[in-house]
Amino acid sequence: MAPTDKPYRVYKGGRAKGKVPAPRGARQPRERSARGGRYRGPGAVRTAAAGRFAFLRRLRWRRWIPIAIGTLLLLFVIWGVTSFFAVRSGVEAANKRLDAAARAALTKQSGLLTTHATTILVLGTDNAPLPGRTADDHSDSIMLVHTDPKHHRIAYLSIPRDLRVPIPGVGDTKINAAMQAGGPELAIKTVAEYTGIPINHVVVVNFADFKDLINALGGITVNVPRAIVSNRFDCPYATQAQCDQWPGWRFHKGTQTMNGREALIYSRIRENRLDPAENDFTRQERQQAVTQGVLSKLTSFGTLISLPFDGGSYVKPVATDLTTWQLFELGWVKFRSGSGSALHCRLGGDSSGSGSDLLPAEDNVNVLAMFLGKSAPQLPAPGLDTYPPGCAVGHELTSS
Numbered sequence: 001m002a003p004t005d006k007p008y009r010v011y012k013g014g015r016a017k018g019k020v021p022a023p024r025g026a027r028q029p030r031e032r033s034a035r036g037g038r039y040r041g042p043g044a045v046r047t048a049a050a051g052r053f054a055f056l057r058r059l060r061w062r063r064w065i066p067i068a069i070g071t072l073l074l075l076f077v078i079w080g081v082t083s084f085f086a087v088r089s090g091v092e093a094a095n096k097r098l099d100a101a102a103r104a105a106l107t108k109q110s111g112l113l114t115t116h117a118t119t120i121l122v123l124g125t126d127n128a129p130l131p132g133r134t135a136d137d138h139s140d141s142i143m144l145v146h147t148d149p150k151h152h153r154i155a156y157l158s159i160p161r162d163l164r165v166p167i168p169g170v171g172d173t174k175i176n177a178a179m180q181a182g183g184p185e186l187a188i189k190t191v192a193e194y195t196g197i198p199i200n201h202v203v204v205v206n207f208a209d210f211k212d213l214i215n216a217l218g219g220i221t222v223n224v225p226r227a228i229v230s231n232r233f234d235c236p237y238a239t240q241a242q243c244d245q246w247p248g249w250r251f252h253k254g255t256q257t258m259n260g261r262e263a264l265i266y267s268r269i270r271e272n273r274l275d276p277a278e279n280d281f282t283r284q285e286r287q288q289a290v291t292q293g294v295l296s297k298l299t300s301f302g303t304l305i306s307l308p309f310d311g312g313s314y315v316k317p318v319a320t321d322l323t324t325w326q327l328f329e330l331g332w333v334k335f336r337s338g339s340g341s342a343l344h345c346r347l348g349g350d351s352s353g354s355g356s357d358l359l360p361a362e363d364n365v366n367v368l369a370m371f372l373g374k375s376a377p378q379l380p381a382p383g384l385d386t387y388p389p390g391c392a393v394g395h396e397l398t399s400s
Contacts (some may be wrong), residue, residue, distance in 0.1 A: 009088065088324045089313040092249040096205065097319035102184035106321060107198035109111060113147065120145040120201045120322075120370075123179060123187055124291060139179035139187055141208065144197065146335045148373060153335060155343035157195075158288050158397075160387060162293045163349055164357040165194045166233065174357060184319070195368055201322050205291070207267060209317030211260030213294065213392075216314060219257045220293035223396070227253045229270040248273065263290050281387050286305070289396060325400035344396045345371045348380065348389030363389050 026044060095393075123140030144157040161176035167190050170181050178190040184204055192199045214220055228251040237242035249265050258266060267287045272278040298314060322330070345367050349358035367389040369375040380390030380397065390397065 011337070019042065022094060022263075040168075047176055068357070071156070084184070086210040087315070087327070089144070091320075091324040091327060094315045094318045094320050095323070098184065098202070098321055102188060102202060103321050104186045105188040105192075106202060107192075107200055113326055114149050114264075114332055117146065117148045117150070118200045119197055119363050120147075120203060121188060121199045122291060123189055123202065123204045124287060125204065125206050135173045138176040139174065139348075141205075141284065141291055142175065142191065143189075143288060143291060144191070146197075146371060146372070146373075147337070149333050149336070151373070152336050152338070153341065153343070153373060155345060155371050155373070156288075156292065158284070158344075158346040158374075159191065160284060160347060160349065160354050160358050161353075162280065162358045163347060165190065167192065196334065197372070201326075202320060204319040206317050207264060207287070207290075210267075210290070210294070212262050213314060213317050214258070214260035214263050214297075217294070217297045218265055219259050219270070220297045221255060222263065222289050222293050223255045224251050224253055224266075226272075227251065227274055228269060230265075230269045230275045231273065233270075234265065234268070258290075264291060264292070285396070295334070340394050343371070343377055343391055343393055345377070345391035346380075346387075346389055346397050348387040349388040356385060361387075361389050367391060 020396050040353055059233070062255060109116065120224060122141070122143040122145060123139045124143075125139055140161060140163070142159040142161055144159070146155045146156070146157070159175060161174060163175045164174045167178045167181065168186065169188075170177065175190060175194070178187040182189075184202055188199050191197075207229055228249070229247060230249040232243060232248050233244060237243050249269065251262075251266060267290045268283075270280065270283050272282070291324060347367060348362045349362040349364070350361065351358050363381070366375065366378075370377045370391045377391035377393055379392055380386060380388035
C-alpha cells in the first residue's frame with residue numbers, strides 16, 4: 001500500500017435527492033407477482049418438478065397441432081371400426097332374411113354407392129299379430145329411393161298401393177298384391193316393369209317390428225299436417241267397457257317426436273273423425289312420413305355416434321341385400337345431400353275404376369322423369385285426378 005493510500009474511504013455527508021442507484025451490474029431479485037405466479041427470471045431456483053416438465057415449455061404451440069390432429073384421426077378410426085363390427089352382425093342377419101329369388105330379381109350394380117347413382121325399393125308390410133292381419137303380406141308402403149352422389153341429390157318416389165298395374169303371372173290388379181302373390185321377388189319385378197327403372201337394392205320392413213327400432217333410435221320426428229282423432233282401433237284398454245268409453249287416438253297438428261308405439265299407431269290410422277275427407281291415400285302418406293322419419297334418424301349425427309353401442313339393433317326389423325359397408329355409404333350420401341334439397345315425388349291416378357283401384361294418371365310418366373332428375377319438378381295439379389301426381393323439393397307431399 002502506498003504511503004498516501006488509506007485503508008478506508010471517506011464519504012461526504014449529506015443526502016442525495018432521488019433514488020439511490022444500485023451498484024452497476026447487480027440486479028434486484030423480482031418479487032412474486034400479484035397473481036401468485038412463480039418467478040422465472042435470473043437467479044430463480046429450479047425445482048425438481050419444473051425440471052421434469054421443462055421440455056413442455058420449450059415446445060412451441062404449433063407443434064401441438066399435428067399431435068391433436070393425429071389423436072382425432074385415431075379416435076375416428078377406432079369409432080369407425082367399432083361401429084362397423086357392431087352393425088355387421090345385425091346386417092348379416094338381415095341379409096339372410098332376404099331370399100335368393102329376390103336377390104336374383106335385382107339389377108346388379110358395380111362401383112361404390114358414394115360415386116354411382118342407385119335405386120332402392122323400400123317395401124313396408126304390416127302383418128301384426130292382430131285379427132285379420134297375421135296372414136296379410138301385402139305391401140302397405142311402396143317407395144323408391146334414388147341417390148345421385150355426383151349432384152348431391154336424393155329423391156323419394158311414393159307409389160300408391162292401390163295403383164292398378166300389370167303384375168307378371170297375375171294380371172292387372174293393385175300393385176300391393178305383388179308382395180302377397182310372389183313376395184319381394186315379384187314386387188321388384190312389378191315395380192321395375194311399370195316404372196322402367198332398374199331396381200339395384202331392396203329393403204323390406206315390417207311395420208309391426210318398427211316399434212322396437214324407433215324406440216332404439218330414441219324416437220323419430222314426424223310432421224302431422226292436421227289434427228287427428230282416430231276411430232277405435234287397437235284399443236289400449238283391457239275391457240270392452242273401457243274401450244267403448246275411449247274416444248280414439250289423438251295427434252295434434254305440427255312437428256312432434258313419436259316413440260315406437262305412437263309412430264306405429266299413426267301409420268295405421270284409416271279414419272280421421274276431425275276430417276272426413278281423409279281416405280286411404282292419406283294413410284299411405286302417414287306411412288311414408290314414418291318411413292322417411294326412420295331413414296332420417298338412422299343417418300343423423302346422434303345415431304352415427306351411438307353405432308358402436310346400438311348398431312346391431314337398428315336392422316332387426318329389416319330384410320335387405322345391402323351390405324354393412326353399403327349402408328355406411330348410403331348414410332354418407334344422405335348426409336351430403338341434406339334434407340332441404342331432397343325431392344319428394346308421388347305417382348297418382350283416378351279412382352273411377354272398379355272398386356278402390358286407382359287407374360294410373362297420364363302424368364306419371366312425367367313424374368318418373370322428375371324423380372330421375374331428367375326434368376324440373378312440378379307440384380301436383382289439383383282437380384285432374386283423384387290422387388294427382390307430382391313432386392316437391394324440401395318437403396313431403398300431402399293430400400291437402
